Amino acid sequence: MQLDMSSPTTTERVFNFSAGPAVLPEMVLEQIRDELLCLPGVGSSVMEISHRSQAFVEILDDARRRIIDLHQIPDDHEVLFVQGGATLQNTMIPANLLVDQNQTADCIITGTWGKKNSQDIQYYGSLNIAWDGAETNYTQVPTNSELNLTEGAAYCHYTSNETIHGVQFPEPPEVGEAPLVVDQSSDFLSEPLDIKRFGMIYACAQKNCGIAGVTTLIIRRELLERAGDRLPRYLDYAQHVKGASMLNTPPTFAIYVTGLVCNWIQNTVGGLEEMHRLNQEKANLLYNLIDNSGGFFLGHAQPSSRSLMNVVFRLESQELDSKFVTEAAALGMTGLKGHRSVGGIRASIYNAMPLSGVQALHDFMRDFAQRNG
Amino acid sequence: MQLDMSSPTTTERVFNFSAGPAVLPEMVLEQIRDELLCLPGVGSSVMEISHRSQAFVEILDDARRRIIDLHQIPDDHEVLFVQGGATLQNTMIPANLLVDQNQTADCIITGTWGKKNSQDIQYYGSLNIAWDGAETNYTQVPTNSELNLTEGAAYCHYTSNETIHGVQFPEPPEVGEAPLVVDQSSDFLSEPLDIKRFGMIYACAQKNCGIAGVTTLIIRRELLERAGDRLPRYLDYAQHVKGASMLNTPPTFAIYVTGLVCNWIQNTVGGLEEMHRLNQEKANLLYNLIDNSGGFFLGHAQPSSRSLMNVVFRLESQELDSKFVTEAAALGMTGLKGHRSVGGIRASIYNAMPLSGVQALHDFMRDFAQRNG
Incomplete structure (x- = not known):
C-alpha cells in the first residue's frame, strides 16, 4: 500500500x-465501536454507567478472572486495577514494601525504566543497585552470578523488558529470599509466567493488554500487611484490595478494554x-x-x-x-x-x-x- | 417508551x-464511534498512538486550551491532567500544600466527599474542620460567618457539590487569605467561575467533562513551590507541570474525550x-x-x-x-x-x-x- x-x-x-x-487487536476495536453508544442490554455506553452497577461489576470481575485464568494465578495473590501507571508504582512499591528507612530495596537496572523505578526509593528507605548496565548503554541483562544482592533486602525489583533498548530477560533472575518485584509493563501477557516466583507483578496496559490509564497489579497477599496504617488511602495496596479495585471510581473504560484484549488472547489467539x-x-x-x-x-x-x-x-x-x-x-x-x-x-x-x-x-x-x- | x-x-x-x-453528549459518543478504528489522517485509533506523537500532543493541548478558554483561566494558573481521581488528590493536596507537620489545613465538610478529603491530611500536617454538616445529615452549606477558620491556614478545602446529598454551594465561601482549594468533581464546567479566587480546582472527569480515569487540575503557579524536593515524582505537582501533563504516559483516550466534551460545551451548547x-x-x-x-x-x-x-x-x-x-x-x-x-x-x-x-x-x-x- x-x-x-x-x-x-x-x-x-x-x-x-x-x-x-x-x-x-482490530477485532477488539470493532467490538468497542459496535457497542460504543449502547452496551447491549444496558442502554448506555460502557463509559456512562456507574462503576457500582451490576453491568460494570461484571466487566471488572470478568477482566480480573481472565488474567487469573491466563496466568493460572495462585490463590495467595491478589489481582488489582489501579491508575497512575508504572510511575505511581515507583512510589507505591517502596512506600508499601519498605517497612522503615532502615530497609533496603535491591534494583537490577537494565534500561531507562528500571533506572526510573530506583529513583523514588530514597523517600522510603535505602537503595542498593544490584546491577546496572549503563556502561554499555543497556545492551544486555545480567547473569544471576553478576547480581550484587543485599542480605535481607525488603524486595528485589527488575524490569522484564526495556522498551527503549530492546532488552528482555529470557528468564526471571534468581534473587534468593527477597520478594521478586517485576515491572512487566511492556511484556505482560506476552508469554506464560510462573506467578509463584513473584512477590509482585505490575503492568500498565497500553502495550500488551489495553489502553493507557489502567495498571494491573498481581501481589502476594502477605506483602499487603507491611504498610500497616502509615500510608494515605490511595497509596496503600491493602485499601485497593479492600475496595476490590473500587477504592475510588476505577478507569472503567480502560478496564473494559483490558477484558476484551484478554478475551482475544484466550479465545482468538489460544x-x-x-x-x-x-x-x-x-x-x-x-x-x-x-x-x-x-x-x-x-x-x-x-x-x-x-x-x-x-x-x-x-x-x-x-x-x-x-x-x-x-x-x-x-x-x-x-x-x-x-x-x-x-x-x-x-x-x-x-x-x-x-x-x-x-x-x-x-x-x-x-x-x-x-x-x- | x-x-x-x-x-x-x-x-x-x-x-x-x-x-x-x-x-x-450523544454527539460526542457518535464522533468517538465514527473515528474509533482510525483517527482521520493518522491511520490508527486514538487509543493506539504514542502520547509523544504530534497527533496526540495536539489533542492534549486542544483539551487544555478549551478548558482555559471556557473558564478564561488567568496566566498564573496551570492546567494539568493526572490520574487517580479525587482520591489521589486527597493525598496530593496536603502532600504538596502543607510545608510541614506544623501547618494546618482548614476543611469545610458538606457531605461524604468533603469528609473523605479530610481523612488523609493527618499524614502531612494538622486538620481543622472549619464546618461540618454531619449533624443534620448534610442538608445545607454553611454561611461565611459560620466558618471556624484557622489564622495562617496553609489552605482551605471545600467540595462545591456533594453528589450523595445533593448539596451545592451557590457561591464559593469567603475564607480570607488562605488559598481556596475546591473539589469540583461533580460540577466542573457546569457554570462560569472566577478562577482568580482559587488556589486550586480539581475535578475527575466522569460526571461533567468526560470519562473515568482523568482528573483536571487548575493550580495557581506559586503553590507549586511549596513541595520543594520532598515528594516522589508522581505526587509532586511541579513534576506534572514540568512534564506538561506527560510526566508519564497520560490517559490518552480519556483526555481525548474531555476535549470532545469541552468542544461540545463551547460550540453546541454555547x-x-x-x-x-x-x-x-x-x-x-x-x-x-x-x-x-x-x-x-x-x-x-x-x-x-x-x-x-x-x-x-x-x-x-x-x-x-x-x-x-x-x-x-x-x-x-x-x-x-x-x-x-x-x-x-x-x-x-x-x-x-x-x-x-x-x-x-x-x-x-x-x-x-x-x-x-
Whole structure:
C-alpha cells in the first residue's frame, strides 16, 4: 500500500509500530465501536454507567478472572486495577514494601525504566543497585552470578523488558529470599509466567493488554500487611484490595478494554503458550534478517538479551535511519523512529501486531537493504 | 417508551441518571464511534498512538486550551491532567500544600466527599474542620460567618457539590487569605467561575467533562513551590507541570474525550453561561414539581443549598421509593436509586443530560404522584 497520511481524511489503517500506547487487536476495536453508544442490554455506553452497577461489576470481575485464568494465578495473590501507571508504582512499591528507612530495596537496572523505578526509593528507605548496565548503554541483562544482592533486602525489583533498548530477560533472575518485584509493563501477557516466583507483578496496559490509564497489579497477599496504617488511602495496596479495585471510581473504560484484549488472547489467539510462539515467530523474522544483513542492520541488544517486543537496530548513518523511517511511513508503517537516547529504528511488535505487519516490515527492510546496501 | 432492558440484545439508549460515571453528549459518543478504528489522517485509533506523537500532543493541548478558554483561566494558573481521581488528590493536596507537620489545613465538610478529603491530611500536617454538616445529615452549606477558620491556614478545602446529598454551594465561601482549594468533581464546567479566587480546582472527569480515569487540575503557579524536593515524582505537582501533563504516559483516550466534551460545551451548547442556564432550567423543573407535590416528594437539601447536578428526594416509604425506581427503569430512566446513606431517589442531571430526559422524568414523577398520592 502507498498511503497519503498527510491528508486529514485518510481513514485506512496503517501498521503501527509505536512503542506505546500501541496497536490493539482490530477485532477488539470493532467490538468497542459496535457497542460504543449502547452496551447491549444496558442502554448506555460502557463509559456512562456507574462503576457500582451490576453491568460494570461484571466487566471488572470478568477482566480480573481472565488474567487469573491466563496466568493460572495462585490463590495467595491478589489481582488489582489501579491508575497512575508504572510511575505511581515507583512510589507505591517502596512506600508499601519498605517497612522503615532502615530497609533496603535491591534494583537490577537494565534500561531507562528500571533506572526510573530506583529513583523514588530514597523517600522510603535505602537503595542498593544490584546491577546496572549503563556502561554499555543497556545492551544486555545480567547473569544471576553478576547480581550484587543485599542480605535481607525488603524486595528485589527488575524490569522484564526495556522498551527503549530492546532488552528482555529470557528468564526471571534468581534473587534468593527477597520478594521478586517485576515491572512487566511492556511484556505482560506476552508469554506464560510462573506467578509463584513473584512477590509482585505490575503492568500498565497500553502495550500488551489495553489502553493507557489502567495498571494491573498481581501481589502476594502477605506483602499487603507491611504498610500497616502509615500510608494515605490511595497509596496503600491493602485499601485497593479492600475496595476490590473500587477504592475510588476505577478507569472503567480502560478496564473494559483490558477484558476484551484478554478475551482475544484466550479465545482468538489460544492462550499464552500460543501468544508466546507467535511473538517468537514475529521477532525471529526481524532478528534473522538483521543477522543476515551483512552488517547493514546493526542490532542494539546482545542476542541472548534480545526483546521479543521491541526490535531495536540502526543503520550505518543517521541519514539512512531517517530515510528508512520516511519510506516506511509512506508504505503505511508508522512509529518506527528509535528513542532519542538510542537512536536508529525501533519496531515494537507487541501481542496485537499481526504477523502480516511484521512480514510487511521484513519485506521492506530486505528491499531497503538491497537498494541502499 | 417501554423498554425490555432484561434482554441482552436491547440496544436502545435510555435516559441515564447515574451519579457518575454518567451520561455523555450523544454527539460526542457518535464522533468517538465514527473515528474509533482510525483517527482521520493518522491511520490508527486514538487509543493506539504514542502520547509523544504530534497527533496526540495536539489533542492534549486542544483539551487544555478549551478548558482555559471556557473558564478564561488567568496566566498564573496551570492546567494539568493526572490520574487517580479525587482520591489521589486527597493525598496530593496536603502532600504538596502543607510545608510541614506544623501547618494546618482548614476543611469545610458538606457531605461524604468533603469528609473523605479530610481523612488523609493527618499524614502531612494538622486538620481543622472549619464546618461540618454531619449533624443534620448534610442538608445545607454553611454561611461565611459560620466558618471556624484557622489564622495562617496553609489552605482551605471545600467540595462545591456533594453528589450523595445533593448539596451545592451557590457561591464559593469567603475564607480570607488562605488559598481556596475546591473539589469540583461533580460540577466542573457546569457554570462560569472566577478562577482568580482559587488556589486550586480539581475535578475527575466522569460526571461533567468526560470519562473515568482523568482528573483536571487548575493550580495557581506559586503553590507549586511549596513541595520543594520532598515528594516522589508522581505526587509532586511541579513534576506534572514540568512534564506538561506527560510526566508519564497520560490517559490518552480519556483526555481525548474531555476535549470532545469541552468542544461540545463551547460550540453546541454555547459556553458556560448557557450551560448554567440550561442546568438551572433542568433542575428547576424537578425542584418546582417537588415543592408543589404537597409533600408527596420530599427534597433532602435545604432550598438555598440545592444542587443543580443531583436532585435528591424521597417518597413517604421505602416501598414507594422502590416502586418509583422500578417503574422508571421500565420506562427507560435508569440510575435513579439514591445512595444508601441517604436513601430515596437521586436524579443526576449533569451537563450532558438533555432537557428531554429531565422532562421525561418530570412527567413520570407527576404521573406517579397522581397514581399513588
